[in-house]
Amino acid sequence: MQTPMILDGKALAKSVEQELQVRVQRIKDKTGRVPVLATIIVGNDPASVTYVRMKGNACNRVGIRPLKIEMPEESTTEDVIRQIQALNEDPDVHGILLQHPVPRHIDEMACFNSIDLAKDVDGVNTNTFGRMSMQMDAFKSATPLGIITLLKHYNIPLEGREAVVIGRSPILGKPVAMMLLNENATVTICHSKTKDLPEVVRRADIVVAAVGKPEFVKADWVKEGCVLVDAGYNPGNIGDIDLKNAIAKCSAYTPVPGGVGPMTISSLIRQTVESAERKFGITNG
Amino acid sequence: MQTPMILDGKALAKSVEQELQVRVQRIKDKTGRVPVLATIIVGNDPASVTYVRMKGNACNRVGIRPLKIEMPEESTTEDVIRQIQALNEDPDVHGILLQHPVPRHIDEMACFNSIDLAKDVDGVNTNTFGRMSMQMDAFKSATPLGIITLLKHYNIPLEGREAVVIGRSPILGKPVAMMLLNENATVTICHSKTKDLPEVVRRADIVVAAVGKPEFVKADWVKEGCVLVDAGYNPGNIGDIDLKNAIAKCSAYTPVPGGVGPMTISSLIRQTVESAERKFGITNG
Missing domain, CATH: 3.40.50.10860 (Leucine Dehydrogenase, chain A, domain 1)
Known part of the structure; x- marks a missing residue:
């Protein structure tokens, strides 16, 4: 077994911030x-x-x-x-x-x-969701955008992969499913009414847990070599995945804290800078 | 093997039309x-x-x-x-x-x-899609609404069932996936980049084919007893599923023609009547 890769949201958010500082300075200038x-x-x-x-x-x-x-x-x-x-x-x-x-x-x-x-830089308007889903110009839901940015940064392949999203909230499950779909993943959306959730999760190359229940996803649900994205943030810095036991089986994972959380904030401020750039007619890059 | 049930969209559309005639007459009166x-x-x-x-x-x-x-x-x-x-x-x-x-x-x-x-009675605006996805008040994409109406009319259970949608178009694949999800199905969305599509389809309790390729879905892809929804309508009255061979394995199916097609038109005119009822402040029923 290789040591799993840590999808370090804290580090990536920091480097995005450095880029954003430059862009904000350019707007200022x-x-x-x-x-x-x-x-x-x-x-x-x-x-x-x-x-x-x-x-x-x-x-x-x-x-x-x-x-x-x-x-x-x-x-x-x-x-x-x-x-x-x-x-x-x-x-x-x-x-x-x-x-x-x-x-x-x-x-x-x-x-x-x-x-x-x-101005919907947090990506919460239903039309933002609709436009994003149909790949039109739109801001994106902040946490899903953070997740996709993190996966891409670490070169996690998405195209053709089986992604299983657990949870279907308007700000997380549904938009992250649509974004993964638009990245050409084969996407399954699970929820409280899903029968035999462990069996569905076992198919996944990528698991996105967004249920809001501490350590809800068990280690024996996950396939050897899968990628674990833990979007849960429960009291006591506990995620939605039993990472302690699941890490040994996965190829990569987002830590809690320091994974998805910092990327959510990073997406929000990045989209705010983008909004200002558009307003002022400044092209990034 | 039981004889599979025909999900007769033509007959259902006809009975919906009779109901709509009454509602239009009431608006007129x-x-x-x-x-x-x-x-x-x-x-x-x-x-x-x-x-x-x-x-x-x-x-x-x-x-x-x-x-x-x-x-x-x-x-x-x-x-x-x-x-x-x-x-x-x-x-x-x-x-x-x-x-x-x-x-x-x-x-x-x-x-x-x-x-x-x-006035979006065909359900094509991205915000209609977004609102429908988030279960807010909204018209629905006509073909997906027709499909769900047909499945419900024939008491096909959706909650907890594995639904596999093949295709991800803005007016069919994506909205039908969201509607099935909101009916508590476990939904997988497949497309041209899906690896081993036959294997994914084999899991399905309900298959919705919306690819626009004649007889694309083969009989040996479908699970014994599954429900087949063929939203394809290719030249020569040919659907997206090889129904001729798949019918023997399924528990229910939409014929082509006479399945999903008439339900699409039925949904469109039903939503037009609803829009007029709202406009005139007339409660249905």
């Missing part, structure tokens, strides 16, 4: 302006507060100006949509992020869908 | 108006001409007024979009169909995406 990412956080969910802080820090590292908008827990769907519309119209804002999850009484999808496609 | 389906055909592709005629006939049978708009072969993308926008704004039009395929020089997806979601 040409326009005197910097990209602005507006981040809306509704209420005080501690995980959301942490994520927003991490994203704000990443913005600062590359020179994007984070614009943090805190809305009270009791905000209505209409309040959030009104705030998003104001940001859509604000010519100084290049990207809009509504931190997930919002309080339960808010219609998150309706809020996502009010984000202007040109 | 309450408003003095009838639903209007605008159909744009660009150029003279003979298959498109036939389809548009068949759809017009179906409209007439249920009392929908078909509004046929013929545009010359040399129309530009902008010409078509302008025409669609005029129909979007026309309060008397309830549904808009741009007959596929359009001449090659036209950006079909851009045209599709200019159709107002409220």
